[in-house]
Amino acid sequence: MAAMNYVVTVQRPTAITALTTGHFTSSTDFNLIVAKNTHFEIYVISSEGLKLVKDVCIYGKITVLKCFRLSNMNKDVLFIFTEKCHGMILDCRKANHDQYDILTKCHGLLKDTGRQPVRQPLCTIDAKHGLILLRIFEGVIKLIYIKELSSKESSSKNLEAYNVKIDEQNIVDIQFLPGHQKPTFIVLHPRTTDTSTINRDPEEYHIRTYQVELKEKDITKLTWKQDMTLSEASFLIPIGQDIFSCLVIGRNVVALYKENDRPLEIESSLLDDEASIVSYCPIDEDGCRYLLTDYFGKLYLLVLERDKRNGSSSTTITDMKLDLLGETSMCEYITYLDNGVTFIGSRFGDSQLIRLLPEPENGSHLEILESYTNLGPIVDMCVVDLERQGRQMPWYVARFTYAIDLLPKRTRVSVRLLNREEALSVCVITFADDLSTPYIAIGTAIIFEDEDTPKIGRIILFRYKNGHLNMITEREINGPPHAMLAFQGKLLVAVGSSIRLYKFSPQTHELTQLTQYLGHIDCLQVKIKDDFVLFNDLMKSITVLRYNVDDGKFEEIAHDVSPQWSTACEFFDDDTFICAEDGGNLISCHKDSGSTKENERNILKELGLCHLGENINVFRHGCLVTQQTAESTISIETCTLMGGVSGYIGLLLQLTSTLYQLLMSLQLALAEYVPSVGKIDHGAWRSFESDGRSDVSCGFVDGDLVETYLDLPKSVQQELIQDLRGENNIPINTTVEELVKIIEELARIH
Amino acid sequence: MNKYRVPSSVNLLRAREYGLENSFIHIEQTRRLANFTLCKYRNLTSYHHSSISTMSLEQSEYRYLLSGGANGHICCHDMFPSNLVVKHPIIFQIDRNSNREHHTNNICSLLWYPNDNGLFITLGLDKKLKIWDTNRVKTADEYEFNNFAYSAHMSSTTNTSIIAIGHENGDLRLIDIRTGSNSHIIHAHNKKGICLVKWFNNNPNLLASAGADGQVLFTDIRSSRKYYMALDRDNILTDNQQVNSRTTTSTSSIAHHRGVKSLEFLPDNSHLLTLGGDNHMYLWNVNNGQRLLVNYGPILTDNIRIITLACAQMKHDRTKSLVYVPFGKSIRIYDILSGERLTTLNGHLLPVSTCIYNRLSIELYTCSDDILVWAAIKKQQEDYELSMKTQERRYETTRSLGQILNRDQWSDDEDEV
DSSP: OOOOEEEEEEEOOOSOOEEEEESOSOSSOOEEEEEETTEEEEEEEETTEEEEEEEEEOSSOEEEEEEEOOTTOSSOEEEEEETTOEEEEEEEEEOSTTOEEEEEEEEEEOOOOSOOOSSOOEEEEETTTTEEEEEOSTTEEEEEEOOOOOOOOOSOEEOEEEEEEOOOOSOOEEEEETTOSSOEEEEEEEOOOSGGGTTSOTTEEEEEEEEEETTTTEEEEEEEEEEEEOSSOOEEEEOSSSSOEEEEEOSSOEEEEETTSOOEEEOOTTSOSSOOEEEEEESSTTSOEEEEEETTOEEEEEEEEEOOTTOTTOOOEEEEEEEEEEEOSOOSEEEEEETTEEEEEOSSSOEEEEEEEEEEETTEEEEEEEEEOOOOSOOOEEEEEETTEEEEEEOOOOSSSEEEOSSSSOEEEOOOOOTTEEEEEEEEEEETTEEEEEEEEEEEEEOOTTSSSOOOEEEEEEEEETTEEEEEEEEEESSOEEEEEEETTEEEEEETTEEEEEEEETTTTEEEEEEEEEOSSOEEEEEEETTEEEEEESSSOEEEEEEETTTTEEEEEEEOOSOOOEEEEEESSSSEEEEEETTSEEEEEEEOTTOSSHHHHTBEEEEEEEEOSSOEEEEEEOOSOOOOOTTOOSOOTTOEEEEETTSOEEEEEEOOHHHHHHHHHHHHHHHHHSOOGGGOOHHHHHSEEETTEEEOOBSEEEHHHHGGGGGSOHHHHHHHTTTOBOGGGOBOOOOHHHHHHHHHHHHHTO | OGGGOOOOHHHHHHHHHTTOOSOHHHHHHHHHHTOOEEOTTEEEOOOOSSOEEEEEEOTTTSOEEEEEETTSOEEEEEOOOOOSSEEEOEEEEESTTTOTTOOOSOEEEEEEOSSOTTEEEEEETTSEEEEEETTTTEEEEEEEOSSOEEEEEEOOSTTOOEEEEEETTSOEEEEETTTTEEEEEEOOSOTTOEEEEEEOSSOTTEEEEEETTSOEEEEETTSSSSOSEEOOTTOEEOSOTTSOOOOOOOTTOOSOSSOEEEEEEOTTSSEEEEEETTSOEEEEETTTOOEEOOOOOOOOOTTOSSOBOEEEEETTEEEEEEEEEEETTEEEEEETTTOOEEEEEEOOSSOOOEEEEETTTTEEEEESSSEEEEESOHHHHHHHHHHHHHHHHHHHTTTOHHHHHOHHHHHHHHHTO
16 A cells, blocks of 8 residues: 555646846846746736746745845846745846746755744845845844855855844844945844733834844844834835935834934825735835835825935935825735836735826726736635536635525525624535425534634525525534535534534424534534545544444544644545645545554555645545546546645646556656756655654655656656666666656646 | 634634635644643553653654653553544553563653654663663663762754763763763762753753752853853842842852752743742743743642643744643643743642643643643533433433424434534
8 A cells, every 4th residue: 555646736826925026037138027936937028018938936935036136247136035945046048049047056955943933034135245134033044145146157056154143033024224334234023022021012113223244244233223113013114325214114104214313204094094004115216206005905105205405315304295096906015117017916816017197097096907817815616517628717605695606597695694603614405305406505603703713603504496595494503614515415514623414304494413423623624425524624634434324423434643734635535535734735644444453444644745835725526638548547537636825726646556656766867857946856845844743755746847757858858767766676667658658648637 | 811812713714725824823722722621531541550750752753652650660652643532552661560671760751862763761760771772662771870860861952862861969971872971970060969951952062950959050061161050040130220130150049949840941942941849930041041030929849859841832922932830739831921820720639740742732741640631622522521411311211202202302402512
């Protein structure tokens, strides 16, 4: 028994996770670079708009993406930092025919042990001094020295990084102040949280200034500091050259601080009390105008007015003005391109290219030029067969004004819920005692923010007849109904930590609970296959039950004893189950039905582990192709699709043992041969990593890597299969033709 | 207690689904930390007949729990699966009947080898330190001393091989298990003896030791000095100018008026908790040796010689730090940084010696003469009890006419489930 899975990307992540601009592809090109979780796209900006010139995959989740230029260079380079703490500096060269090569100039693993901060890593770059500053763990900042990059050498150097202690905890933002003799940076952090000051007002923030002693590889405190009372200070914007001055942006206030000067604050009525500012970008080089966006997608213009009396060179700012420009997608990343054109990058909605208008049109100062589709976050999905072309579409269960398109005629019905009552789950069901009528069950819970878990909720049942939906009955439950399914003509509901089975009697119009199984903490998702029920728990991985029809009871068949913080689960076959975990890992669990020992039979073994780098919300059986050629070597019966937060859609497939051995040995050969951007080791990227546990990847063939075999020149293809070895180092004999045929088949199914 | 309040679980789950919550696990852990309740239906296969003096949880899978008794017996339980109703089996036992190499006297220290669970180390009052091969349950190495040793500890950083041992005569002994050398002795403490030794969490060269005279010393094993810092209870960190803080490191400085019973570094690597026979628990900054002014109130430690505290600290927010302190027959939970007592866990019938927090399963193991498990499963347990009751009732009244005639009445009963 072994885990033999194939995992491949169907749709790369579409949610934007970082943005930068610069002259990356050449000194004359102006580029927009957009990171989407595990890959980044390079666009050339021209008068015609944005042109995608390259899409680069990274063995990691991009958390920092910044273009910068050292003083001795004529074009920009790119700094990338990933979730597994790999850092790299990349360069781009234009080859012939509009082809672009990405070169790794420097790379390195910047991982330390330490306490993770709540926030994402912070990064700021001082290009003049060739210094990158990273804050990955609490109490420590990392200084990366960048030396010569312009050399023509093709080999990549190791990043030269030093750790320096810093007293400030829970740092919100770090920025270099430009133009100083020595590299100087400012730190924004909330009040100290040592015991003596524990009960002070939580809205106090401090700014501290430091100078980097390049030679000593240390930092020294400078005198300028500022204490402030702001609501949710979130950004620092340095102002001016060679002075100590910065803007601080809070939830509903923008404040300007300067050494030896009174602070200047604006509390505009435009800024919403509810919505905090989530991103900003400068418009001009001199830093007079900024664009701000808030949580609701409102776009503001901030203008700093300078003192005109002392000539144009004055840096004294006398006033600030804030104007509302209009509304865009809710965006956390914004960058001003040129000629009033601005790119809006969103994690939750479509990204947009907008033009700022000098005069308002229809009450808005902006015009949307183009939209870029984002599928994420995929919360649920189903596979719909449209004209024999498999096609998945994500749909959501978020509000409860719920359109039901599953029935022959389009029906719209809305039901008013109680105050604080929210719909958590829904299912369409025909009951065993009334097979002719479809019903719709809705599970709700009454949610109080100060209650750990809802204590009351209900199941509401609707009947669909003659184009009308009628509420038939409701039933109170004592926990949140996380999931619902039709199961053997009965209603299966995951209520809190239990799995319950209800039957419906059309005569009395009542839902009656038949049996229940008590699980662990919270049953999140439930899946069924024949008599079997699979569910995943908030923190106790997955469990398989069997419904014993004779007794009318659930019996536990097996469960995974590791405490996994699971997010989704699915059946592969009768003995194999797949589970996605909070840290972006996949686990395949196996049941050993044949074992003679009872304690082995009822324990699921975690035989497959793999880091996907995607937070999976949903698994669904289904395939994107329906037809297979007759001489096909792969079976698509176990084909499973998965959808993630970032808009990622992936495909899982079970392989036969021989095929798995073959592809796995090829994967190992390819991992060594295919150059990885940033020199990240393929094994390090796919290794299982969660809070408190790390393990090497096993049982999953990385289809994204294996399918690159098709693009290699024939001679390389031949060379790679010279010495393939399977289990126990047994040589595998194959031909390029055979391999290409198999991989082409695999590539065809997604 | 409000500090450990977190958003409703349903809202949190939804936020995770939409990619709005990166600290999901931390928040769910925080919710549970201060809400422990006795797991009434989880039992460990009983083994110890005497009081249990110490326990140790292995740190690679957070799965196997070693416990050592006052009579020198040792046993290992498998703490998986952490189901509501479960009996945890014994994996192996070391005693007179099962193993010729057993200890004959009270077990002082049990240590799992930090890097993998294939090795563990035991120290007994029979003046023997044994290194065991877990898979074969056989000693791989053994050291015998002339003096009693009360405490042994091994650094949890990777690539360490040095065990520190505190002797009754004040000697601090270092054993390198790679080379087998056991001759390195630091005469740090006076003749009253060492009660406890503990390596720093993040530095394989720094060691804290606590004496029967109430002294707590920090030693750098690379240095020729006996110690580089002595904790002084009068060296106080305060904003108040009227309280004069002393910063001497004279030999007279003591951390507690009586012998030290517990020494526990916080996961943030910058704080240390000490508990003394003077019934005080103190919090220290390990970087400057200052005592933080936190008042936990008197903590009675009478019957127990060495107490193991369990600290739980949220990785992303160190202000959320809890300590589980044995307090007679109960366990008290304090917020470390404010000193606020959050709750008390009752369930043992004899004084408790050791608390161990399992941060993967989010549960607490405590021992007196038996081992109990605590977790945040109050509601699940109530649900279970209710379902058992309903089942009983069902058996009792199977034949009742009421049920046969009126089935709905039954479903009403189940409503409560």
